[in-house]
Amino acid sequence: xxxxxxxxxxxxxxxxxxxxxxxxxxxxxxxxxxxxxxxxxxxxxxxxxxxxxxxxxxxxxxxxxxxxxxxxxxxxxxxxxxxxxxxxxxxxxxxxxxxxxxxxxxxxxxxxxxxxxxxxxxxxxxxxxxxxxxxxxxxxxxxxxxxxxxxxxxxxxxxxxxxxxxxxxxxxxxxxxxxxxxxxxxxxxxxxxxxxxxxxxxxxxxxxxxxxxxxxxxxxxxxxxxxxxxxxxxxxxxxxxxxxxxxxxxxxxxxxxxxxxxxxxxxxxxxxxxxxxxxxxxxxxxxxxxxxxxxxxxxxxxxxxxxxxxxxxxxxxxxxxxxxxxxxxxxxxxxxxxxxxxxxxxxxxxxxxxxxxxxxxxxxxxxxxxxxxxxx
Amino acid sequence: xxxxxxxxxxxxxxxxxxxxxxxxxxxxxxxxxxxxxxxxxxxxxxxxxxxxxxxxxxxxxxxxxxxxxxxxxxxxxxxxxxxxxxxxxxxxxxxxxxxxxxxxxxxxxxxxxxxxxxxxxxxxxxxxxxxxxxxxxxxxxxxxxxxxxxxxxxxxxxxxxxxxxxxxxxxxxxxxxxxxxxxxxxxxxxxxxxxxxxxxxxxxxxxxxxxxxxxxxxxxxxxxxxxxxxxxxxxxxxxxxxxxxxxxxxxxxxxxxxxxxxxxxxxxxxxxxxxxxxxxxxxxxxxxx
Numbered sequence: 001x002x003x004x005x006x007x008x009x010x011x012x013x014x015x016x017x018x019x020x021x022x023x024x025x026x027x028x029x030x031x032x033x034x035x036x037x038x039x040x041x042x043x044x045x046x047x048x049x050x051x052x053x054x055x056x057x058x059x060x061x062x063x064x065x066x067x068x069x070x071x072x073x074x075x076x077x078x079x080x081x082x083x084x085x086x087x088x089x090x091x092x093x094x095x096x097x098x099x100x101x102x103x104x105x106x107x108x109x110x111x112x113x114x115x116x117x118x119x120x121x122x123x124x125x126x127x128x129x130x131x132x133x134x135x136x137x138x139x140x141x142x143x144x145x146x147x148x149x150x151x152x153x154x155x156x157x158x159x160x161x162x163x164x165x166x167x168x169x170x171x172x173x174x175x176x177x178x179x180x181x182x183x184x185x186x187x188x189x190x191x192x193x194x195x196x197x198x199x200x201x202x203x204x205x206x207x208x209x210x211x212x213x214x215x216x217x218x219x220x221x222x223x224x225x226x227x228x229x230x231x232x233x234x235x236x237x238x239x240x241x242x243x244x245x246x247x248x249x250x251x252x253x254x255x256x257x258x259x260x261x262x263x264x265x266x267x268x269x270x271x272x273x274x275x276x277x278x279x280x281x282x283x284x285x286x287x288x289x290x291x292x293x294x295x296x297x298x299x300x301x302x303x304x305x306x307x308x309x310x311x312x313x314x315x316x317x318x319x320x321x322x323x324x325x326x327x328x329x330x331x332x333x334x335x336x337x338x339x340x341x342x343x344x345x346x347x348x349x350x351x352x353x354x355x356x357x358x359x360x361x362x363x364x365x366x367x368x369x370x371x372x373x374x375x376x
Numbered sequence: 377x378x379x380x381x382x383x384x385x386x387x388x389x390x391x392x393x394x395x396x397x398x399x400x401x402x403x404x405x406x407x408x409x410x411x412x413x414x415x416x417x418x419x420x421x422x423x424x425x426x427x428x429x430x431x432x433x434x435x436x437x438x439x440x441x442x443x444x445x446x447x448x449x450x451x452x453x454x455x456x457x458x459x460x461x462x463x464x465x466x467x468x469x470x471x472x473x474x475x476x477x478x479x480x481x482x483x484x485x486x487x488x489x490x491x492x493x494x495x496x497x498x499x500x501x502x503x504x505x506x507x508x509x510x511x512x513x514x515x516x517x518x519x520x521x522x523x524x525x526x527x528x529x530x531x532x533x534x535x536x537x538x539x540x541x542x543x544x545x546x547x548x549x550x551x552x553x554x555x556x557x558x559x560x561x562x563x564x565x566x567x568x569x570x571x572x573x574x575x576x577x578x579x580x581x582x583x584x585x586x587x588x589x590x591x592x593x594x595x596x597x598x599x600x601x602x603x604x605x606x607x608x609x610x611x612x613x614x615x616x617x618x619x620x621x622x623x624x625x626x627x628x629x630x631x632x633x634x635x636x637x638x639x640x641x642x643x644x645x646x647x648x649x650x651x652x653x654x655x656x657x658x659x660x661x662x663x664x665x
Contacts, residue, residue, distance in 0.1 A: 049567035062567045064577075087584035091507025094514040098565060146564050151464065186481075193506075200503040 001035055002027065003054040005045070008038035010122040011230035014259065015222075018101065019063040020051040022222025025255075026067070028262040029213050030075040040126040042135065063097075067215070078214050085209050089216040092201065092208070095194060096223040102150065103191035104226055104237065105143040109154055110187075113233045115140075150187060191227075191237060192244065198224075199248040206254075213258070221255040228252045416450050417472045420462065423455035425537055426619050431661070433537050433618065435520060437468045439610030440480065442657065444470075445664050446601045447491045457541050494600040501596040505604040508588060508595065511581050516611050518562050519578030519640055522571070525558035529621035529629055529637025571636065579643050586647045593656065601657070608650075609657040615644045616654055 004027065006020035015021040027034050045052045045061040052061040053069055060069045078086055108119045123136045144154040198220065202208055208216045227237040228249060241249045286293050315323075341347050381387060419440060425433030430453070432438050444451050451470070462469040463479045470478045470486070478486055487493050496502045524534050531551065538554065539547035562569050585608055589595055595604045620638045621629065645651060 047567045064573070083587045084590075087587040088504050088507055090515075090580065090584045091504070091509075091511040095507055095510040098510065098514050142564075145560070197503040197506045200499045201507075203500070 002032055003035045003037065005037050005039045005050060005052040005054070007050055008040050008126050010126055011118060011232070013225055013229045014256075016122065016126065016226070017050060018104075018223040018226055019049075020222075021225060022219045023051045023053070023063065023066050023070075025218040025221050025259050026070060026077060026215060028259060029218065030070070030077055031262075032070075032073075032075055038126075041128055041131050042138075043131065077218070080212055081209055081214055085214075089209070089214060092198070092216055093219045095197065096219055099190060100194045100223055100227070102146055103187050103194065104223075105146055106150075106152055106185075106187045107227075107232070107234075107237050109140055109143045110147065110152055111234050112155075118230070118232045150190075152187065188236065188240065192240060195241065195245045195248055199245050202248060202251055204247075217255065221252065221259065224248070224252050225256065229256075414471060414473045414475075416452055417444075417470055418452045418454050419444065419468055419470050420454045420456045421468045422457050422538065423453065426533065427617060429617070431613060431617075431658075432468075433614065434467065435517070435611045435614040436466075436480075437610075438613050439606050440468045440470075440483065442601070442609050442661060443603060443606035444483075444487075445661050446606060447487050447493055448664075449487070449491060457538065494598070494602050496596055496598055496602055498596075504588075505596060505602065508585065508604050509607050511584060512607050512611055514565055515577040515581035518565060519574050519581075520611060520614065521558040521562055522569070522574050523637070523640040524618070525555045526569075527637045528633050529626060530618075531555070532626065533619065533621070575639055575643065578640060582643060582647050582650065586649045589649055589653055591649075601660070605657065609654060612644065612650055612654040613658070615641055616651065 004020075004024060006024060007015050007017035010016050013021070015024065024036070039050070042048050042050055044050070046059060047061045049062045051063070051066055052059060053066045055069060055073065058069070060066050078089070081089065107114060109115055120136060123139070124132050127135050140154070147154060205211075207213045208220065224241075228241050229252075230238070232238075241252075384390075419437075421432045421437035421441065422434040423432045423437070424430075431441060441453065456467065459466045463477050468480070470483050472478065472486065496505055524530055534554070535547050535551040539550045542550065559569060562574070566574070589608075592598075594601050595608065596602075598605075601609075618641065620641055621634055623629075623631070623634060626634070
């Protein structure tokens, strides 16, 4: 049984990652039974990229490798295509995976409102605990690098904006002027060109190459559904698709129906007991058995850092000297930080006497004085 | 109390100060170097390259040289090798009479406004051509970047062609930087950089190009070269014309490393249709240009 580790769905989309959705659509349309696990964590993948396909004992990760593995198992959706059609399909897939995906990243990450009110909350909701503070930042960083060649610069969403400004932004009504704001960006010209190219290719056909679906249809659905289905705060891509490219929009809806109806071919999703093993990582190993982790670290690092382990090769004198120097320099660094902190009064150690008692005794003193005065 | 400026007590002093200043500049010499006004559009490219040819050694520059020639533009070329002088920090760029500097996007617009640009009449074929351009700019570009900037055999040639106009230690630093930049660019489109996977992708792309071209002179049976032809030619020309390291030129490298440096060129040479297409384009360019 195939097992697929993917990103889960959010924002009214079956998956938040286009490559995962494309692969899943492919598996469903080729009628293969599979189990799905929504790991929502790129750390589960050997290359740091989902989807991961586990076929018996073979792990493959990343869109290209997963697809070639699927084709190897004898399920080629492109059997009915001519060599020329296969060649063109490769070109259209490149278009979807690069330019069209970059336009989506622009809409998600460049528009601060989309990012703060839709994308970031969805990601935070999906990603498991310690990773939700790391993975969205990595994703944004990657999007930033991908948008540089287009001359698009991502600025920090919350930087230099006060709480009041953010609240005002969130409450501002979606007027025509806010819709127009940034609506003429050259990335929207690019996305229109892309939609036009795809719509022209599609024409009046049911699928890109005739009446039966091919790999290109899976990829097109995977990538375009994220343009079309999410209801973002500023869903310009959706508006452009609906208003200017209606037959492409209808195609995406048709593909969604097909995607959902073919799910009967696959086995039901795994229950909590049949969990797929996830690759060991720093957080996983702590979470699984904290005591064993602590023991390991203690035996390896803390007890005797200079002693060579029994199983490992014996360390040379140079290595031991290096480790000794490293420990001393770390200790010296920590010591100097502590001295700096205490010296500059960042943390003060003072002995404070019990204030209440002192105050009270003072009061009594006064009273005693008064009494004495009265006696005088 | 003085009411107007000329009644002000300081007025004569100001007046003499003004007349003294008005004598400057005392003498105006003729400018030592005046840039000659452009008579025709000038394309700034990387060049002249190891073969000292009129075509650049950089794929994007060759694409635009071919495309401008196909559109019948009479232009001059300037070998500048300094990408940061361009409006987008990369070459090529075009300077037109009047002093306007155009990047590649603007060049396309300028061409369609001023010249007859050949396009494919059938909208579906036009869409297909966009897909082919996209394929070249991803799969073939990744392989070309990897081969030129990351293969040990080609590092020396890359440094000589791209950076040798700089003085001594700079070419080494810049070559290192360019290599890192190439890695980063490949990683934008791939999760890992693996030689065998990159070249497999390129081989598939070359097969796709070869099948799409078929027996025709130009892509999609066009009588005139279109932008897709210029793009494919640009990349093929660089793949084919770039000298590869041999055991005599690079005696320190192993036979395996030399074979890796040649791999992409050999993949291209295996596709006879594409080699013929590149030759045809070079002939046309030399006839027209």
